[in-house]
Amino acid sequence: MQSNRYIIIFSLVLTAVLGGLLSGVSQVLGPTQKKAQDLDTKKQILGAIPAEKEALADMDAEAILARYAEVISSQVSDFQGNLVDTNEKGGRMIAEEVSIEKNYKKSIEDRMYPVFKYSANGNEAYILPVYGAGLWDAIWGFVAVNPDLKSVKGVSFDHKGETPGLGARITSDEIQARYRGKSLYDDNGNFVAITMVKGEKTPEDRLGPNKVDGLAGATLTANGVNDMLLNYINYYQKYFDKHVRGGAMTLNNQ
Amino acid sequence: MSTETIEAPVAKESEALLSKRRKKFITDPLNDDNPITVQVLGICSALAVTTQMKPTMVMALSVIFVMIFSNLIISLLRNAIPGRVRIIVQLAIVATLVTLVNEVLKAYAFDIYKQLSVFIGLIITNCIVMGRLEAFALGNKPYDSVLDGLGSGLGYSWIILAVAFFRELWGSGKVFGYDLMGAIGFESFAANGLMVSPVGAFVVLGFIIWVQRSKTGYVEH
Numbered sequence: 212m213q214s215n216r217y218i219i220i221f222s223l224v225l226t227a228v229l230g231g232l233l234s235g236v237s238q239v240l241g242p243t244q245k246k247a248q249d250l251d252t253k254k255q256i257l258g259a260i261p262a263e264k265e266a267l268a269d270m271d272a273e274a275i276l277a278r279y280a281e282v283i284s285s286q287v288s289d290f291q292g293n294l295v296d297t298n299e300k301g302g303r304m305i306a307e308e309v310s311i312e313k314n315y316k317k318s319i320e321d322r323m324y325p326v327f328k329y330s331a332n333g334n335e336a337y338i339l340p341v342y343g344a345g346l347w348d349a350i351w352g353f354v355a356v357n358p359d360l361k362s363v364k365g366v367s368f369d370h371k372g373e374t375p376g377l378g379a380r381i382t383s384d385e386i387q388a389r390y391r392g393k394s395l396y397d398d399n400g401n402f403v404a405i406t407m408v409k410g411e412k413t414p415e416d417r418l419g420p421n422k423v424d425g426l427a428g429a430t431l432t433a434n435g436v437n438d439m440l441l442n443y444i445n446y447y448q449k450y451f452d453k454h455v456r457g458g459a460m461t462l463n464n465q
Numbered sequence: 466m467s468t469e470t471i472e473a474p475v476a477k478e479s480e481a482l483l484s485k486r487r488k489k490f491i492t493d494p495l496n497d498d499n500p501i502t503v504q505v506l507g508i509c510s511a512l513a514v515t516t517q518m519k520p521t522m523v524m525a526l527s528v529i530f531v532m533i534f535s536n537l538i539i540s541l542l543r544n545a546i547p548g549r550v551r552i553i554v555q556l557a558i559v560a561t562l563v564t565l566v567n568e569v570l571k572a573y574a575f576d577i578y579k580q581l582s583v584f585i586g587l588i589i590t591n592c593i594v595m596g597r598l599e600a601f602a603l604g605n606k607p608y609d610s611v612l613d614g615l616g617s618g619l620g621y622s623w624i625i626l627a628v629a630f631f632r633e634l635w636g637s638g639k640v641f642g643y644d645l646m647g648a649i650g651f652e653s654f655a656a657n658g659l660m661v662s663p664v665g666a667f668v669v670l671g672f673i674i675w676v677q678r679s680k681t682g683y684v685e686h
Contacts, residue, residue, distance in 0.1 A: 222554075
C-alpha cells in the first residue's frame with residue numbers, strides 16, 4: 212500500500228501533466244477553432260437566404276468568406292433602435308462578433324441587436340439573429356425578412372442539444388423550407404410571427420400564411436422555436452421604425 | 466563420472482506480434498464477448514447517437530481512439546498508480562483524452578462537433594472504457610492493452626454502426642445521407658418515425674442480440 216505522501220504527490224503530478232497538456236492543446240487549436248466558429252456563423256447567416264444556401268454546399272471556406280463579404284453588410288442596434296458603433300472595450304463594434312448567447316443573459320433593454328443586410332442582384336433582405344430555448348438547451352438561428360418587413364425569405368436554425376431525429380430536425384433543409392414566403396403579420400396587420408403547429412403532414416391550405424407544419428415527436432422544441440420567433444423578431448421593431456420604415460435604408464458597410 | 470547432460474538454457478521466444486492469444490483480444494469482443502450485445506455496456510450512447518451513420522462513425526472512431534490510448538496510458542502507469550485512487554486516475558485520463566477529441570473536432574470538423582459534442586463528452590461515462598481499464602489495462606502489458614482497447618472499440622463500433630444503418634435506412638430511407646431507397650426505386654418510401662426515436666434503437670439492438678445469440682448459442686446464466 213502506498214503512503215499518503217506518495218498518493219498526494221502522484222495526484223499533483225498527474226494533475227499538472229494533464230492540465231498542462233489540455234491548456235497547451237487549447238492554445239494551439241484556439242485560433243483554428245475561432246476561424247471554424249466564425250465561418251460557421253457566416254454560413255448560418257448566408258444560409259438564411261435559400262438561393263445562397265444551395266450554393267454554399269459547393270463552396271470552400273475561402274469562397275464562403277468572399278461571398279459573405281460581397282453580399283452582406285451589417286450594423287448593430289440597441290433596443291431603442293439607436294445604432295451602436297463602439298463595443299464595451301471601446302473598439303469598433305462588429306456585428307458578427309456580438310454574442311447573441313451572452314446577450315440573451317442580459318435584460319431585453321440592455322442587449323445588442325445585430326442586423327445583417329443581404330443585397331445581391333436586386334434581391335434584398337434583413338437577416339436577424341434569433342435566440343431562445345428548445346426542449347433541452349439553447350436554440351438559435353437567423354431569419355431573413357424581405358424588405359417589406361412582413362414576409363420571410365428564409366431561415367436557418369441551429370441548436371445545442373435537441374434530440375437527434377426529433378427536435379434536432381429544425382436544422383434540416385426540409386423543415387426550414389417550410390418558413391419561406393410565410394408572413395409575420397396577420398390579416399389585420401398585427402405582428403403574430405410564424406407558428407409551428409402540433410402534428411405533422413398538415414395540408415398547406417389548412418396552415419395559411421402564419422403557420423407551418425409541425426415536428427412529429429418534438430412538440431416542445433417546436434414551441435421553443437415559436438416563442439423564439441415571436442419574441443426575438445419583435446425586439447427589432449424599434450430599429451425597423453427608425454431606420455427602415457422611416458424611408459431611408461441606411462445600412463452601411465462596416 | 467556423471468553422464469548427466471545439462472540442457473542448454475533456451476532463450477524464451479518472444480511472442481509473435483499477433484499470436485493466437487493476442488488475436489483473441491481483438492476477435493473476442495467482436496462477437497463472443499461483445500461489449501454491447503453480450504456485456505450490455507455502453508447502451509446509452511448506442512441509443513443516443515445512432516440515428517444517422519455519419520455521426521455514429523465519428524463516435525465510433527472517437528471511442529476507439531479513447532479506448533486505445535486510455536488502455537495504453539493506464540497500462541504504462543499500472544505499477545505507479547496508487548490503488549486507493551485508481552478510479553479517479555482512470556477518470557482523469559479518460560476525461561483528458563475525451564476533451565482532446567472534442568477540441569480537435571471543434572477545430573477541424575466543426576459541423577460534426579456541433580452534432581456530437583454532447584455525446585463525445587459522454588464517452589467519459591461509457592462503462593466499456595472504464596471496464597477495460599479496470600479489468601485489463603491495470604494488470605497487463607502496454608501492447609496487449611492496446612490490442613484489447615482496439616478489440617473492444619471495434620466490438621462497440623460495429624454494433625452501433627449496424628444499429629445506425631437500419632435506423633437511418635428505415636427512419637429516413639438514407640445511408641450516410643445518400644437517398645438509398647430513392648436510388649433503388651422506392652421513391653414513395655414511407656419513413657418510419659419509430660426508428661428515429663430511441664425506441665427504434667432498442668428494437669434494432671434487440672434484433673441484433675437475438676440473431677447473434679441464436680448463432681453463438683450464448684445463454685445468460
